[in-house]
Amino acid sequence: MKTGEMNNAVIKRIVIFLFISCIFTAANVKARGLAILRTDTSVKAEIIRQLNDKAVNSGLYFPSSTKRFYLKRNFAPIWTLEQKDQNKTWAAMLLVDCVLQFGLRHEDYHPKDLLYPLLHKILEQPEKISNSQKARFEILLTDAMLTFMNNLHFGKLNPYYSPAKIDRETVNGFNGSDILANALNQPAFMDAIVKVQPTNEDYKTFQHQLHMIKGVYEGDCYETPEADVRKIAVNMERLRWAEINDSIYIQVNIPTYSLKLVRPDTTFNFKVIVGKRAAPTPLMVSMLTDFATSAGPRVIKNKSRDKFNSGNFSFKAATPNEKKGAYIYFMPGNKAGIELQGVSDKSLFGKGGRAASDGAIKIERGEELAKQLLITGGDKNDMKLVHRALMNREVKVFPLKKPIPIRITYITAAIVDGQIVKYNDVYNLDSVIENMLYDIKPNNKTK
Incomplete structure (x- = not known):
């Protein structure tokens, strides 16, 4: 070689x-x-072990969020540290202990494990508590806080976002683990946490009333609340689903048979007819991007592509039981195919109970609503064109330059002069939500 x-x-x-x-x-x-x-038997090592234990994860409400929170901290403990300032630990305990003040259920936040005597020992006599117990307390308190925050923001029973979806990703810019981490760096920790609630005025009024009734972070946190408190809690839950956090929005509320267009300077109110019990109007969170005038009722050719273009719909002549008149269709993009129909027959809106529609939500003074929408998010110069199209019974589309949030809600109460006012529970849904919120058997309610 x-x-x-x-x-x-x-x-x-x-x-x-x-x-x-x-x-x-x-x-x-x-x-x-x-x-x-x-x-390694340190608390940090125990946190890593337990977060990788399927049995532990199965007992958490938001396991992925909890793990993300600790991953960004390199799995270092936060609540069970031996430190001079333990105020945030006690504040977290107080929040999850008295969730009733927010219309939530105490049993949903690990009350059997997050015990005050145990926390006292962990913080005051740490040598008497194993690191495994400390890690478990850590994880459960974090999961309880994340659950509390998610429930405050999205609601516990959100029909649009499941707990699994909220747990695995950021939803509409909201990420519980990041917000919790940020709150821990704020001097006003509790304020930073409860700030995740809706900013809608109706919600804030309910929240204030609930605190007035039960006391701010005080009172008995372990009872099933009385009927009025449950009514408030049910409607706070629904307002969490609605995501009404904009200064400009449209809200159709089924129990009050009303539509309101809210602007920073004023609110415009309209009467509506909603679906009857056999064809109930569903809830909706969407955006309104345009509306159209027409000569009569609309016939949809393709529901899966239902927009204002000539290929997807046509119009039929008015039937004998329908008064002749122009129509305006406000069609938000929504999977349920819900449409809002402005009609010119004012006599339809004289009744008090107006759950009478087979499908569309019918709106009184549709032309006025159309004009206000153009002022709010469209072209004011189109106002004359809307009137002309209605007079000539033309099919014409009017786009909005700024899409407007539109919500269909089911709010069955309001606070007026410090007193609760109850509306007709049109579809008998309050008891369903109430029982799910508080895990109450129908025949076992506290009066």
């Missing part, structure tokens, strides 16, 4: 030897790391 060939062979053997050595070294390091973790 030539010298060059021999040198190449030697080099090749050395490279192979080094490669194999690296593999064994890496495997050995990993094995040693695992061995260290297995022998």
Whole structure:
């Protein structure tokens, strides 16, 4: 063998030897790391172990969010640290202990494990509590806080976002684990947490009333609340679903048979007819991007592509039981195919109870609503064109330059001069939500 060939062979053997050595070294390091973790009994190591334990995760409401929270902290404990300032730990306990003040259920936040005597021992006599117990308390308090925040923001029974979806991703810019981490850096920790609630005025009025009734963070947190408190809680839950946090929006409320267009300076109110009990109007969170005038009732050709274009719908002549008149269709993009129909027959809106529609939500003074929408988010110059199209019974689409949030809600109460006013529960839904919120059997309610 030539010298060059021999040198190449030697080099090749050395490279192979080094490669194999690296593999064994890496495997050995990993094995040693695992061995260290297995022998490490610190709270941090216990947190890692328990968050990777399927049995522990199955008992958490938001396991992925909890794990993300600790991952960003490198799994360091936060609530069970031996520190001079333990105010945030006690504040967290107080919040999840008295969730009734927010219309929520105490049993949903690990009350059997998050015990005050245990926390006192963890913080005051840490040597008497194992790191495994400390880690468990850590994880459960974090999960309880995340659950509380998510329930305050989205509601417990949100029909649009499941707990699993909220747990695995950021929803509409809201990420509980990031917000909790940020709140821990704020001097007013409790304020930073409860700030996740809706900013809608109706919600804030309910929240204020509930605090007036039960006391701010005080009172008995363990009873099933009385009927009026439950009524308020049910409607706070629904307002969490509605995401009414804009200064400009449209809200159709089924129990009051009303539509309101809210602007920063004023509110415009309209009467509506909603679906009857056999064809109930569903809830909706959407955006209104345009509306159209027409000569009569609309016939949809393709529901899956239902927009204002000539290929998807046509119009039929008025039937004998329908008064002749122009129509305006306000069609938000929604999977349920809900449409709002402005009609010119004012006599339809004289009755007090107006759950009488087979489908569309019928709106009194549709032309006035159309004009206000153009002022709010469209072109004011189109106002004359709307009137002309209605007079000539033309099919014409009017886009909005600024889409307007539109919500269909089911709010069955209001606070007027400090007193609760109850509306007709048109579809008998209050008891359903109430029982689910508080896990109450229908025949076992507190009066």
